[in-house]
Amino acid sequence: MAASEPVLSVEDLTRHFTGRRAVLPGRPAPAVRAVDGVSFQLHAGETLGIVGESGCGKSTLARMIVGLETPTSGVVRFRGTDVHAVRGRQARELRRRVQIVLQDPYTSLNPRRTVRELLRQPFEIHRDLLPRKQQEARIAELVELVGLDPDHLDRYPFQFSGGQRQRIGIARALALSPDVIVCDEPVSALDVSIQAQVVNLFQRLQRELGLAYVFIAHDLSVVRHISDRVGVMYLGKLAELGSRRDVYDSPRHPYTSALLSAVPMPDPQLRGRRSRRLLEGDPPSPVDPPSGCRFRTRCWKATDECATVEPLLAGDDRHRQAFACHHPMPAQTA
Amino acid sequence: MAETMVAAPRQPAEGAPVLSVRDLSVEFDTRDGIRPVVQNVSLDVYAGRTLAVLGESGSGKSVTARSVMGLIDPPGRITGGQVQFGGRDLVTVSAEERRLVSGEQIAIVFQDALSALNPVFTVGEQIAELLRTRRGLNRRAAAAGAVELMARVRIPAAKQRAKEYPHQFSGGMRQRAMIAMALALEPTVLIADEPTTALDVTVQAQIMDLLLDLQDETGMGMILITHDLGVVAETADTLAVMYAGRIVERGRVDDVFARPAHPYTRGLLHSIPRLDREDEALWAIPGSPPTVLSRVAGCAFANRCDVAIDLCTTSRPDLTQVLPAGRASACHRHEEVLHGRV
Numbered sequence: 001m002a003a004s005e006p007v008l009s010v011e012d013l014t015r016h017f018t019g020r021r022a023v024l025p026g027r028p029a030p031a032v033r034a035v036d037g038v039s040f041q042l043h044a045g046e047t048l049g050i051v052g053e054s055g056c057g058k059s060t061l062a063r064m065i066v067g068l069e070t071p072t073s074g075v076v077r078f079r080g081t082d083v084h085a086v087r088g089r090q091a092r093e094l095r096r097r098v099q100i101v102l103q104d105p106y107t108s109l110n111p112r113r114t115v116r117e118l119l120r121q122p123f124e125i126h127r128d129l130l131p132r133k134q135q136e137a138r139i140a141e142l143v144e145l146v147g148l149d150p151d152h153l154d155r156y157p158f159q160f161s162g163g164q165r166q167r168i169g170i171a172r173a174l175a176l177s178p179d180v181i182v183c184d185e186p187v188s189a190l191d192v193s194i195q196a197q198v199v200n201l202f203q204r205l206q207r208e209l210g211l212a213y214v215f216i217a218h219d220l221s222v223v224r225h226i227s228d229r230v231g232v233m234y235l236g237k238l239a240e241l242g243s244r245r246d247v248y249d250s251p252r253h254p255y256t257s258a259l260l261s262a263v264p265m266p267d268p269q270l271r272g273r274r275s276r277r278l279l280e281g282d283p284p285s286p287v288d289p290p291s292g293c294r295f296r297t298r299c300w301k302a303t304d305e306c307a308t309v310e311p312l313l314a315g316d317d318r319h320r321q322a323f324a325c326h327h328p329m330p331a332q333t334a
Numbered sequence: 335m336a337e338t339m340v341a342a343p344r345q346p347a348e349g350a351p352v353l354s355v356r357d358l359s360v361e362f363d364t365r366d367g368i369r370p371v372v373q374n375v376s377l378d379v380y381a382g383r384t385l386a387v388l389g390e391s392g393s394g395k396s397v398t399a400r401s402v403m404g405l406i407d408p409p410g411r412i413t414g415g416q417v418q419f420g421g422r423d424l425v426t427v428s429a430e431e432r433r434l435v436s437g438e439q440i441a442i443v444f445q446d447a448l449s450a451l452n453p454v455f456t457v458g459e460q461i462a463e464l465l466r467t468r469r470g471l472n473r474r475a476a477a478a479g480a481v482e483l484m485a486r487v488r489i490p491a492a493k494q495r496a497k498e499y500p501h502q503f504s505g506g507m508r509q510r511a512m513i514a515m516a517l518a519l520e521p522t523v524l525i526a527d528e529p530t531t532a533l534d535v536t537v538q539a540q541i542m543d544l545l546l547d548l549q550d551e552t553g554m555g556m557i558l559i560t561h562d563l564g565v566v567a568e569t570a571d572t573l574a575v576m577y578a579g580r581i582v583e584r585g586r587v588d589d590v591f592a593r594p595a596h597p598y599t600r601g602l603l604h605s606i607p608r609l610d611r612e613d614e615a616l617w618a619i620p621g622s623p624p625t626v627l628s629r630v631a632g633c634a635f636a637n638r639c640d641v642a643i644d645l646c647t648t649s650r651p652d653l654t655q656v657l658p659a660g661r662a663s664a665c666h667r668h669e670e671v672l673h674g675r676v
Contacts, residue, residue, distance in 0.1 A: 194622060196618035225608075264567065282505075
């Protein structure tokens with residue numbers, strides 16, 4: 001896996017949002033450092049899960065990868081080409097290869113268009129891709145692929161349930177045969193009994209089409225299930241990055257460890273037997289993040305060093321697991 | 335940043351329930367006619383114990399909670415059943431009497447604390463107002479009481495935070511403020527309607543931990559409305575699973591999780607990925623939950639059920655006792671499901 005050239009490469013990606021006005025005259029306007037130096041690689045056919053709490057920058061990251069947001073600095077490369085530097089025909093070609101599935105297809109699908117029209121739209125934008133005559137056949141194929149009823153093609157989005165709407169969103173993302181799909185909380189709005197259907201669909205499509213996913217979610221169990229590797233974000237930075245087994249079974253960053261211990265387990269037998277580390281307070285504001293390590297204000301291991309020296313994401317050779325911490329958790333040997 | 339233990343299971347409750355819902359039915363007028371939203375729901379809440387009501391969207395779990403609070407307004411109405419509390423039936427008492435009970439002896443915490451708080455008053459003022467109007471405290475005592483309550487729900491620097499407005503609070507702190515208001519009148523029963531659904535997982539853990547501790551201190555009974563099986567497993571004592579407006583399974587939490595007696599419960603338990611292991615593929619219940627507008631003759635789950643037989647589409651199974659300790663299931667094949675024979 002690591003030997004091949006990555007299909008997607010994110011290098012030191014940063015996005016700052018600047019307020020229009022300074023709060024105090026003479027001071028610069030405060031900047032929200034939504035994403036602040038994130039790097040990772042994604043290989044063909046692989047799923048990289050990104051977890052983190054609200055405000056950690058995971059959605060901004062998703063939007064930059066697909067080109068909906070322009071980075072303040074840093075590079076997103078698709079098969080070696082800088083996605084944000086190309087223009088015109090080449091840019092359109094790159095956009096086609098990297099698609100996005102959003103959390104709520106109800107707000108991302110035009111309510112006045114039927115499913116058929118919604119699925120035809122990608123071919124109207126990328127006119128040279130498929131002759132008009134073949135479009136109907138391709139639409140039928142897409143509907144079949146995601147498990148929608150072909151008889152419902154002339155219905156409108158509101159006539160579908162949440163799970164079916166998400167299938168429409170996925171079919172649309174698949175229309176132009178992408179290599180990468182960025183999934184931003186694709187199952188969090190769905191009922192529990194529907195989540196499994198959609199997760200299974202993502203996995204089947206990956207097997208059949210060789211897709212690579214960046215799967216962004218706050219549900220740690222879903223991310224473990226679907227991912228090959230997992231990145232944990234905190235306040236705009238990656239705290240930890242590694243294989244799902246390493247990250248979940250032997251978290252090295254204290255934040256990862258606390259996050260995992262906070263997840264309630266659907267097993268009453270574990271009551272009174274599982275310990276949990278309760279973090280205090282909420283994540284600090286990304287407008288004025290703590291100096292040094294951003295997690296130090298909630299970390300039980302923090303020392304003076306953590307306030308002055310920012311820990312960099314550094315790997316563990318044996319595990320190929322990277323973490324940004326001066327005082328990592330001991331590795332679990334299992 | 336304490337290391338704590340996930341609370342150990344509690345002994346089954348003894349004595350009479352503090353609140354009993356019997357055969358509650360609620361319907362709503364819709365453009366397509368009158369639709370039943372809750373049908374024949376019965377629940378028991380015991381002091382110091384938590385009853386979880388688990389269900390997906392449209393299952394009727396929140397309408398059930400609101401009925402207990404007397405918060406059903408037209409186009410909805412309670413069409414049958416009782417809510418037994420303190421020797422009275424809350425469905426039939428006068429509006430005045432009802433007002434004294436709900437809010438004072440039965441309190442509710444909603445998912446969305448921001449819309450439940452008044453944006454133009456400080457958090458401290460809102461809690462204090464409650465203590466003045468309902469407990470008859472004077473201004474000074476009420477203000478002090480508000481700060482005390484905020485400290486009790488672990489809002490740091492409570493004295494300063496009491497002077498702040500809801501928008502200055504984070505989601506977790508707002509939910510704490512809501513819990514403080516609910517606690518202000520020392521309720522006998524607390525209804526928590528998806529109290530942590532809008533919160534991050536680390537904050538969710540804090541809030542659930544807080545609710546459990548407060549319950550141990552006060553002995554209040556709790557109804558926890560949720561869709562989260564993890565939250566149920568870690569905090570509730572008994573469980574009622576709702577589907578399409580009815581209870582389909584009921585029992586002690588550990589019992590139901592170990593041996594579900596309804597195919598819907600079993601399907602749900604199988605369909606969630608686990609944090610502590612890696613599964614190849616997830617079991618998925620096919621289809622979608624029914625909306626209130628679709629009504630069927632037989633079992634509402636039959637069209638999604640992996641063990642449905644002809645009988646299931648023609649005859650609706652009643653909720654019947656399947657085991658001692660209040661284990662009940664509404665399934666024609668509950669025996670076979672319970673014993674894993676189908």
